[in-house]
Amino acid sequence: MKPTALSRYLIEAQHQGHINADLRLLLEVVARACKTISSAVGKGALGDVLGDAGSGNVQGEAQKKLDVLSNEILLEANEWGGHLAGLASEEMEHAHAIPSSYPRGNYLLLFDPLDGSSNIDVNVSVGTIFSVLRCPDGVTEPRDEHFLQPGSAQVCAGYTVYGPSTILVLTFGRGTHMFTLDREQGSFILTRSDVQVPEDTREFAINMSNQRFWQAPMQAYIRDLLAGKTGPRGKDFNMRWIASMVSEVHRILTRGGIFMYPTDNKDPSKAGRLRLMYEANPMGFILEQAGGACSTGRGRMLDVMPEGLHQRIPVFLGSRNEVAEAERYHLNHDHGSA
Structure with missing residues (x-):
């Protein structure tokens, strides 16, 4: 052809x-x-x-x-x-x-x-x-x-x-x-054509140098990932970090994974590192159309009503089941069940 x-x-x-x-x-x-x-x-x-x-x-x-x-x-x-x-x-x-x-x-x-x-x-x-x-x-x-x-x-x-x-x-x-x-x-x-992201993954991408600034649910989530087979998740995870969102998302589209840039306390004036309008929304749309998911950690990212052209937001993108798992840690913490 x-x-x-x-x-x-x-x-x-x-x-x-x-x-x-x-x-x-x-x-x-x-x-x-x-x-x-x-x-x-x-x-x-x-x-x-x-x-x-x-x-x-x-x-x-x-x-x-x-x-x-x-x-x-x-x-x-x-x-x-x-x-x-x-x-x-x-x-x-x-x-x-x-x-x-x-x-x-x-x-x-x-x-x-x-x-x-x-x-x-x-x-x-x-x-x-x-x-x-x-x-x-x-x-x-x-x-x-x-x-x-x-x-x-x-x-x-x-x-x-x-x-x-x-x-x-x-x-x-x-x-x-x-x-x-x-x-x-x-x-x-x-x-x-019709790229599909695997629903499950053993690979995550995050800037670990910011760990000391993360909020409690994020600390708990990463701790359990790093615990591997003997931890509550029951499997080993690999970590990747390129510091280029395009490259991170492209790897996830190719073989699955989860990319995260959560809210942290490094700069209280910023809700997140990545821009909603220029980075998070287009990447979220692309991944959802490939069977993946996008979240702020507390809800679907594509439902967020923007407040500014350069608004920043926490980002969780990738394999659907793993994004849901990261979101569960945040919602359980908010509800006092973590």
């Missing part, structure tokens, strides 16, 4: 009534931008893209050169196509309006242009995460508040992981699918 390119896959989805023409064209534009970012990542030091940019983003974090470049690539590629009413980026404080000289569409695009960028200089996989929402009816000049929709309202979500191969993972609510970039042809080719 002839390999299916992303463009053909999207056209067929449109013919089947699963997406409309505007969403198809929007996804093709995002995919082209990701190919450009992939090329820049692949050049590394040869392209003078390593190291700090000498600037900070809205969260006060130091930006890498590739953070800035990736953000510019996605903005430039998407603002003139006529498919969007507005954009929002993790790297910018407020939503970005479509210039008045360009046509406008009915979608809102949110993105983390380069997730895991702290790994750039040591040649570890990084990625791009994106989410698509509908612009509210009657809104012609979308502002920050118009992006504040729950994850369950997402029309589409995806990520690209720039690793030994460049892989685009995509869902528009009808399963989760993987496309691998054929560098010779310059096209994303469907390589896995």
Whole structure:
């Protein structure tokens, strides 16, 4: 059978009534931008893209050169196509309006242009995460508040992981699918359709250096995982940690696992480390569509009503039964039964 390119896959989805023409064209534009970012990542030091940019983003974090470049690539590629009413980026404080000289569409695009960028200089996989929402009816000049929709309202979500191969993972609510970039042809080719995450796992991913800051239910949950076969869980677990959410989630999609960044007391002003709109919601949507689960530790993440464009949230993603187990520890503690 002839390999299916992303463009053909999207056209067929449109013919089947699963997406409309505007969403198809929007996804093709995002995919082209990701190919450009992939090329820049692949050049590394040869392209003078390593190291700090000498600037900070809205969260006060130091930006890498590739953070800035990736953000510019996605903005430039998407603002003139006529498919969007507005954009929002993790790297910018407020939503970005479509210039008045360009046509406008009915979608809102949110993105983390380069997730895991702290790994750039040591040649570890990084990625791009994106989410698509509908612009509210009657809104012609979308502002920050118009992006504040729950994850369950997402029309589409995806990520690209720039690793030994460049892989685009995509869902528009009808399963989760993987496309691998054929560098010779310059096209994303469907390589896995209807990905399914195993319901059970013996693998977890968490930043153990923060353990001393965790809340009591999280301490108890990890303690029981580490107890292994002789502990209450009755089996041994392996731990993984890459410090790139895209890479962590991609591993889970490939072979199962649970990824966690819980609430801690390290910085009381932050409810969690990861951003709801740019990271947690799109990854949660992707994993749910692959048979996995997403939670804040105390409920379904995609049901959370956002309060701010850069809101942070505790995150539990991955194999359905293990996410439920982590959630059980938190809920039992809250109810005084732990």
